[in-house]
Amino acid sequence: MPFYMNEDGQRLFFEDCGKGSIILFIHPPGMGRKAFLQQHELAEQFRIIVPDLSGHGDSDTVNLSPTIEHYAEEIRHLVDYLKVDQVFVFGYSAGGSVAQQFALSYPEKVKGLILAGAFPKVDTMILKFEFKAGMSRLKQEARSLAKIIAASHFKEPEIRLEVEEHMMKSDRMVWHQFYKNAYHYDCASRLDELVMPVLLLYGTRPSWINKHLKYYRVLPKASLVVVDHASHQIPATHAPVVNQAVREFFNRTFMKK
Numbered sequence: 095m096p097f098y099m100n101e102d103g104q105r106l107f108f109e110d111c112g113k114g115s116i117i118l119f120i121h122p123p124g125m126g127r128k129a130f131l132q133q134h135e136l137a138e139q140f141r142i143i144v145p146d147l148s149g150h151g152d153s154d155t156v157n158l159s160p161t162i163e164h165y166a167e168e169i170r171h172l173v174d175y176l177k178v179d180q181v182f183v184f185g186y187s188a189g190g191s192v193a194q195q196f197a198l199s200y201p202e203k204v205k206g207l208i209l210a211g212a213f214p215k216v217d218t219m220i221l222k223f224e225f226k227a228g229m230s231r232l233k234q235e236a237r238s239l240a241k242i243i244a245a246s247h248f249k250e251p252e253i254r255l256e257v258e259e260h261m262m263k264s265d266r267m268v269w270h271q272f273y274k275n276a277y278h279y280d281c282a283s284r285l286d287e288l289v290m291p292v293l294l295l296y297g298t299r300p301s302w303i304n305k306h307l308k309y310y311r312v313l314p315k316a317s318l319v320v321v322d323h324a325s326h327q328i329p330a331t332h333a334p335v336v337n338q339a340v341r342e343f344f345n346r347t348f349m350k351k
Contacts (some may be wrong), residue, residue: 097153098175100168104154115205115344116181119144120196122171123228123272125243125265126151126259132333136309141343143181145162145172147192149268151260154213155209159271164278166195173203187211188276197288198281206347208289208340209246210295211326213306215280217246223229225277232270237262238282247300247330257276268330290318293343297324317343 097107109127114350121129121279127144128151147165148156151282157164169192173181185193191211197204216222231239240261244254292313296304303326311318319339324332 098172100148100156102156104148104156106145106148106154106156106168106172107152108143110141110143112139114140115178115348116141116143116178117208117340118142118173118183119185120147120165120170120179120185120192121150122187122189122270123149123276124150124232124240125257125262126153126260126264128260129182129189129247130329131248131253131257132330133178133184133337135333136337136340140182140344141350143172143176145169147272149265149272151263153287155265155268157264158267161275162191162195163199165272166190166199168201169196169202174201182206182208182344184208185211187214187326188272191276191279192282194281194285194288195279197290200245201287201290204290206304206343207290207292208295208343209292210329210336211292211297212305213303214282214285214309215306216277217309218302218305222277224302225273229273229277230272232266232273236266236269247326247327248313283311286312286314288313288333290315291347293327293339294318295321295326297321297326297332297340299323299325315345315347332337 097105119130126146146153181195190209238256244257319331
């Protein structure tokens with residue numbers, strides 16, 4: 095498994111497979127790169143880079159209180175390490191906060207932005223409750239939270255266990271801080287700066303997530319895919335639709351004759 099070293103010598107792990115335009119995936123708190131197990135088939139057309147952010151999975155802990163801006167910088171270091179000019183960035187759930195911050199901080203490095211179940215800020219009561227419940231359960235019993243998250247994403251028992259065990263490698267303090275900082279993150283007033291093509295992906299069921307769509311109306315180059323009968327965990331639960339939407343977004347936007 096590839097890894098690179100930061101300036102202080104900590105190892106940051108990432109999966110690297112396929113060839114072509116790079117899609118770099120950013121996971122939500124706790125899950126690590128296993129959140130995107132179902133996106134590996136995209137390596138048939140793209141080069142996919144799937145890191146464990148620091149303090150998660152197989153990556154070392156770099157900062158016990160990482161901010162969203164810290165993780166955006168971590169992604170910049172990874173892109174620089176890869177020696178590429180531009181990448182597509184795919185942020186899922188609160189990983190979308192990091193993706194948006196990276197795109198705002200380094201727009202020249204982002205060829206396209208893909209946001210699945212993302213939000214520019216936490217702005218509904220149910221989403222606020224979910225964040226607080228996650229932070230509370232993490233403090234009480236991390237294993238049970240990992241089981242719940244793994245089960246909500248994957249049906250197969252062996253994959254659930256793989257994801258759960260990967261999550262349990264994460265530093266609990268970092269996991270909690272990622273939740274906390276994503277809860278307070280707010281880039282809504284800057285969304286009009288995202289001038290690159292953007293693909294928004296949502297399921298029809300989680301209205302407490304979908305209500306955030308109103309903020310993205312200011313995006314000049316956005317397209318929207320809503321997955322029927324789907325909840326929030328669409329990269330895992332509705333991977334064929336999500337992966338095809340990514341392919342079509344790329345072909346439609348960047349393969350024009």
